[in-house]
Amino acid sequence: MSDNTVEGFREEREELNNIVMKYAGRDIKRIFNVDASVYKAGALPAKVKELLGLVSSFVLRCDDCIQYHLIRCAEEGVSSKELEETLAVGLVAGGSVTIPHLRKALKTWDEMKQKRDSLP
Amino acid sequence: MSDNTVEGFREEREELNNIVMKYAGRDIKRIFNVDASVYKAGALPAKVKELLGLVSSFVLRCDDCIQYHLIRCAEEGVSSKELEETLAVGLVAGGSVTIPHLRKALKTWDEMKQKRDSLP
Amino acid sequence: MSDNTVEGFREEREELNNIVMKYAGRDIKRIFNVDASVYKAGALPAKVKELLGLVSSFVLRCDDCIQYHLIRCAEEGVSSKELEETLAVGLVAGGSVTIPHLRKALKTWDEMKQKRDSLP
C-alpha cells in the first residue's frame, strides 16, 4: 500500500464511518469508542498494543482490520523484523489458512516501506 | 445497494446457483431446500427469522449472506432502528472484527433506503 | 437445567464476574455495560433481542453464552416452538458442528421446562 493507497484506505474508512454514525445508536457508538480507547498507551506502550491488535486481526482473518493495524504499526515505529515475528506467531497459532492474509499484509508493508525509503 | 445493485446481486446469485445445481447431488439440494424453509413464517414471523439470519451471518462474517438477509429484511418491512439494534447485538457478540461488515451492511442499507425514499 | 442448576450457573457466573471486576479497567467495564445494554427493549422487544443473542451465541458455539440466553429466553416467555425455530436457523447457518451445542441447549431447556411444569 503506497501512501496514496493508505490515504485512499483512510478516506473510504471515514466515509463509511460517517454512514455508520448516521444509523448508530448509543451502544454502537460506545463500542467504537472502546475500540479506539483500548489501543491507547497504558501499562503497555501503544506499539505493543498495536502488535496485539494486529495479531488478533490476523488470526481472526480480517483483512480490513489487518490493513488498519499495519498503518498504525508503521506510525508507532514497528520494524520489519518485529512485524515478521508478530505475524509468525499469528501464522503458527492460526494455521495455513492465514497465509493469504500474510501475503496481503507483507505486500502492503513492502509498499509502505518502499514509499518511506524513497522520501528525501 | 441501489435497486439496480440488488437486481445485479440477484442475477449473479441465480447464475451461480444454476452452476451449483448442475453439479449438486441430492444432499446439497436438500441443504438448499432447508436453507429456504427455515426462514418461512412459523411460530416466529418471517421478519424475526430474517433478523436471526442476519445476525447469524453477521457474527459469522459472511458478506454475501449479510447482503441477502438485508434485502429480505427490507422486504419484510424491518425499520432502520430495528436493523441497527440487531447489528448492535451482533457487534457486541462478535467484536470489532465485525466492524468492516457493519460498514458494508449499513452502506447497502443506506443505498436501499435512499432508493425507496425517492420512489413516487 | 433445573432451577437449582440455573441457580448454580448464576452463582458461579457472579463469583467469576467478581474476579473479573477486581482486575478490570475502564474498557473492560464499558464492554460489560454495553453487553447488558444491548439486550434492553428498544425498537425490538427484549424477547426478540434474546433470540438474537441466543442464535449469535449458538453459531459462534459458546456454551456458556447459550446457557445464559436460554435462561433469559425462558424469563421473556419464549415458547418451545419459538426456541426450536431459532435454533433451526442457527443449525442451518452454522452447520452440523453446532449439533453438540443443540443437544446441550435442548437438554437445558427440557430440564427448565419440566421444573416449571411441576410448579403448583
Add this chain to the structure above:
Amino acid sequence: MSDNTVEGFREEREELNNIVMKYAGRDIKRIFNVDASVYKAGALPAKVKELLGLVSSFVLRCDDCIQYHLIRCAEEGVSSKELEETLAVGLVAGGSVTIPHLRKALKTWDEMKQKRDSLP
C-alpha cells in the same frame, strides 16, 4: 477411548438425540438426515468420507464431532498412519490452536487401539 467409553459416548449421544427429536421440527430432522446421508459411500468410499468429516471437525475444533468420526474411522478400518496424516493436514491448516484437540484425539485413538489389540 476404551470400548466402554465408546459405548458410554454412544449412549449419551442417543439419550441427547432423543431430547433433540422431542423438540425438533421438520427442518432440524432434515438436517440430521442429511448429516447421516452425506457420509454414505458414493463416488468416494465411506472411509475417505469419514476422514473428510474428521478433518472438518478437527479444523472447526469440535471435540464431540471428532470423537464421533474417530469411532467411525476405526469401524472403516482407517490405520494409525492414515489417521496421523489426516490430522497433520488439519494441524497445518488450522494451526496450533488445534493442538489440544490433537492431544485428545490421539488419546482416544490410542485407547481404542489398545482395546482392539487386546482382543483374543
Add this chain to the structure above:
Amino acid sequence: MSDNTVEGFREEREELNNIVMKYAGRDIKRIFNVDASVYKAGALPAKVKELLGLVSSFVLRCDDCIQYHLIRCAEEGVSSKELEETLAVGLVAGGSVTIPHLRKALKTWDEMKQKRDSLP
C-alpha cells in the same frame, strides 16, 4: 477458472510468495515447507490429501486456499462427482455460511472442466 485464470492465479501467488520470502524468518519458512510436505503421498494418496485440504479450506471459508486445492484436485484426477461429495461434507459440517464459497468453487471447477473438455 479458465487455464488462463489458473495461470494468473499462479503468477500472482508466486509474486506474493516472493514478497513473503523477502521478509520471512526461519519459522515462517518452516511453516511454508510443512504446508507443502503435508500434502505429499504417504499412507494416503495425494488425491485424498488434496480432498482433505479442500474440505478444510472450505469449512474454514478461505477462498484462496479453496482455489489452490481445486487446481491441485484437478491435477490429481478428482472427478466432478468426487468433488461434489467432498463439498457436500463441507457444506453439511460448515453450514449455509459456506454457500457463497460453494458457488465460487463450483464456478471455478466448471470453467476448468470446460477448458479441459475443449482440448483436442
Add this chain to the structure above:
Amino acid sequence: MSDNTVEGFREEREELNNIVMKYAGRDIKRIFNVDASVYKAGALPAKVKELLGLVSSFVLRCDDCIQYHLIRCAEEGVSSKELEETLAVGLVAGGSVTIPHLRKALKTWDEMKQKRDSLP
C-alpha cells in the same frame, strides 16, 4: 490456578504430548518445534511474544492455549495491569463470546498471583 494446578496442567500436558509423539510423523513434529521456536526472544522480547500468543489464543477461544500462555506470562514477569490491557484488546476484538474465557483466565491468574504473594 494454584502452583499445584499449574503442576497438574503441566503433567497432563506432558502425558498427552507423549501420546502425540508416539503417533506423530515428521510434519507434526516440525509443527510442534516451530510452535516452541516462535515464542523465543528475537527482535521482540519473549514477554511481548507471550502476550501475542495469549491474545491470539484468547480471540480464537482456546482455553488450554490460554492457560499455557498465562503460565508463561507469569514466568516472563507480566504484571496484572499488562495482562488486563492485553485481554481488553482481545475482548474488544473478539466480542462478548470471549467473556467466558476472560472469566476463566482471570480466575487462573488470580489463583497464581495469590500463591506467589503467599511465598515467603
